[in-house]
Amino acid sequence: MxxxxxxxxxxxxxxxxxxxxxxxxxxxxxxxxxxxxxxxxxxxxxxxxDSREHLLDEVITRITDRIGAAARRAFADEADLSSMVVESLRAYWEGVESDPGMHLVGYELAHYALRQAGMEKLARQQYRHYLEVHEELLRESAEKTGAQWTVPVPVLARYLNSVLDGLAMTWLTDHDSEQSREVLALVGEHLVSLSTAQASTKD
CATH class of the missing domain: 1.10.10 (Arc Repressor Mutant, subunit A)
Incomplete structure (x- = not known):
């Protein structure tokens, strides 16, 4: 030691x-x-x-970084926006199904912090971090492909986080992978439709 x-x-x-x-x-x-x-x-x-709260803050950051890293690696070698979105969502979902305990802990941390007087900021920091990761991935995918999002990136990031958050929580309760993956495909299609990349493919 x-x-x-x-x-x-x-x-x-x-x-x-x-x-x-x-x-x-x-x-x-x-x-x-x-x-x-x-x-x-x-x-x-x-x-x-300094405190247990300090440790929880570090745990939240670690979990969020791990979830985001898988999505980032997935689209690193993809050339077009649609492929990046599909591969990124696929990698995220594989992480949910392969390590449900990690995602369950993420939800527990947020709910716990919101219920503890003085610790609410941990939940805010946790979800702000999630949104920052989504914003980063959305901006990076657009920059790498020359596409543009037709919706403000912060709004799109919040939309994406809300959908994935709800989808993962639903899967943790019923483990219906087939329908979950169908929903994920719809999310990917909708994301791409909110970009100039979608417009260019129709020309």
Missing amino acids: ARMTLKDRREELIEAAIRVMMRDGVVKTTTRAVVGEAGMTLGVFHYCF
């Missing part, structure tokens, strides 16, 4: 917190549970983080 850097200890605690949340839920993820999972002491925890 003495040889671990502060950064390494923080990483271990963040990953331990995610494991505990996925196994036991956010409410039961106490600092004692986290340090027990990581094989550390409470003293080490307080050396690495």
